[in-house]
Amino acid sequence: MTDQTRRFLQEKYQVSEALLRLHDQALADIQGEIAYYDEVREYNQLKVLHAFQEERISESMFGLTTGYGYGDLGREKLDALYARVFGANAALVRPHFVNGTHAISCALFGNLRPGDTLLTVTGRPYDTLHQVIGIGGKNPAGSLKDLGIFYQEIDLLAGGLDFSAIATALEDPSIKMVHLQRSTGYSWRPSLSIATLREGIAYIKSLRSDIIVFVDNCYGEFVETLEPTQVGADLMAGSLIKNPGGSIAPTGGYIAGREDLVEHAAYRLTVPGIGGECGSTFGVTRLMFQGFFLSPLITMEAVKSAVFAARLMECAGFCVKPSSKEKRTDIIQAIRFGEKEPLIRFVKGIQYGAPVDSFVSCEPWAMPGYEDPVIMASGAFIQGSSIELSCDAPIREPYIAYLQGGITFDHARMGILTALAQVLEKQ
Ligand SMILES: *Cc1c(COP(=O)(O)O)cnc(C)c1O
Numbered sequence: 001m002t003d004q005t006r007r008f009l010q011e012k013y014q015v016s017e018a019l020l021r022l023h024d025q026a027l028a029d030i031q032g033e034i035a036y037y038d039e040v041r042e043y044n045q046l047k048v049l050h051a052f053q054e055e056r057i058s059e060s061m062f063g064l065t066t067g068y069g070y071g072d073l074g075r076e077k078l079d080a081l082y083a084r085v086f087g088a089n090a091a092l093v094r095p096h097f098v099n100g101t102h103a104i105s106c107a108l109f110g111n112l113r114p115g116d117t118l119l120t121v122t123g124r125p126y127d128t129l130h131q132v133i134g135i136g137g138k139n140p141a142g143s144l145k146d147l148g149i150f151y152q153e154i155d156l157l158a159g160g161l162d163f164s165a166i167a168t169a170l171e172d173p174s175i176k177m178v179h180l181q182r183s184t185g186y187s188w189r190p191s192l193s194i195a196t197l198r199e200g201i202a203y204i205k206s207l208r209s210d211i212i213v214f215v216d217n218c219y220g221e222f223v224e225t226l227e228p229t230q231v232g233a234d235l236m237a238g239s240l241i242k243n244p245g246g247s248i249a250p251t252g253g254y255i256a257g258r259e260d261l262v263e264h265a266a267y268r269l270t271v272p273g274i275g276g277e278c279g280s281t282f283g284v285t286r287l288m289f290q291g292f293f294l295s296p297l298i299t300m301e302a303v304k305s306a307v308f309a310a311r312l313m314e315c316a317g318f319c320v321k322p323s324s325k326e327k328r329t330d331i332i333q334a335i336r337f338g339e340k341e342p343l344i345r346f347v348k349g350i351q352y353g354a355p356v357d358s359f360v361s362c363e364p365w366a367m368p369g370y371e372d373p374v375i376m377a378s379g380a381f382i383q384g385s386s387i388e389l390s391c392d393a394p395i396r397e398p399y400i401a402y403l404q405g406g407i408t409f410d411h412a413r414m415g416i417l418t419a420l421a422q423v424l425e426k427q
Pocket of ligand 1: 099102126218
């Protein structure tokens with residue numbers, strides 16, 4: 001960091017000299033990690049570029065369709081492009097998915113039938129899926145449970161998947177689908193690396209080759225050089241306001257995997273018989289192509305930001321997960337504050353450091369789909385976008401903030417620094 005930048009931070013942001021030294025140390029300490037993730041990014045960029053060329057993506061696919069959206073060339077090519085990059089037979093990439101939860105739900109509802117059981121082997125799934133499944137006290141009309149679809153859950157062990165519990169559970173013939181969540185979500189556990197997923201999926205398939213293995217891939221895309229569908233997953237889904245939208249796609253989600261399973265999911269998004277063959281895209285596909293092209297770069301800006309945040313907070317004496325040295329498989333950085341006040345100050349500080357709505361003071365509130373009040377900093381160009389620098393925390397013990405995103409590493413470093421200033425300078 002130049003003297004000019006330091007003076008700017010001191011004068012305009014009241015960042016202390018001590019904090020600047022902490023920044024320098026953190027940045028110096030993570031140079032090895034940065035070099036590693038730059039190599040992952042380089043490979044993924046090439047992989048995406050090659051897929052664009054193989055699919056012969058052209059300007060004529062960026063047009064606007066209306067009405068039924070029959071023969072929307074961009075929509076069809078976007079599906080083919082995602083499928084190719086993710087090593088899947090088919091994909092469904094749509095602005096009509098309102099979020100990641102919706103994409104995941106279509107994959108579940110489209111492929112499970114009354115009497116079937118969904119087994120999750122990575123502990124309690126992400127908060128917004130509880131009502132979809134019908135667990136956690138709330139069971140809205142039309143949940144899986146309401147439709148007569150059963151649910152079983154196996155927790156993760158400290159060392160990873162609980163293989164013996166999985167083997168026992170799979171003796172139940174009603175289990176049709178196994179759900180694995182790659183990212184931590186709002187929990188203090190390691191994310192599942194591609195290597196762990198590969199091993200787990202191979203084990204499940206060795207016991208029951210008929211099982212549909214579904215992976216919630218939210219936050220995982222392009223953090224490693226392979227995706228779950230390239231290591232045995234039958235189906236996966238994610239959000240376009242996270243990694244694969246590259247901060248450019250204005251909304252949407254995707255599902256990728258085996259052709260029949262993707263089609264069944266498409267029947268849920270629209271209707272049986274029509275599936276993915278209808279749906280006008282209002283001219284939004286160009287942004288979805290462009291965002292996907294940028295995603296390897298943007299995702300790595302977010303990963304570097306997370307590694308930096310981990311190191312900075314370690315240096316400041318906080319407990320973080322993953323540590324700055326652990327290999328990542330998603331973009332989430334959990335920081336444990338142990339108390340409510342510093343947690344809230346940190347989240348507010350991220351908001352103050354945002355390019356959009358920096359003057360807003362965020363407060364905890366009851367969000368649809370979440371059980372505890374959540375405080376959320378998201379000064380983003382796209383509402384709720386968490387590939388942009390953002391931070392959220394359910395207000396519950398042990399007061400953990402989940403930080404993610406950062407579409408430029410420079411901005412993220414500044415934002416994290418000013419957030420830490422909020423915590424330290426008011427102690
Ligand atoms: C973000 C996320 C989802 C879906 O969340 P939306 O806000 O609906 O996009 C699901 N699972 C995990 C692990 C996530 O991180």
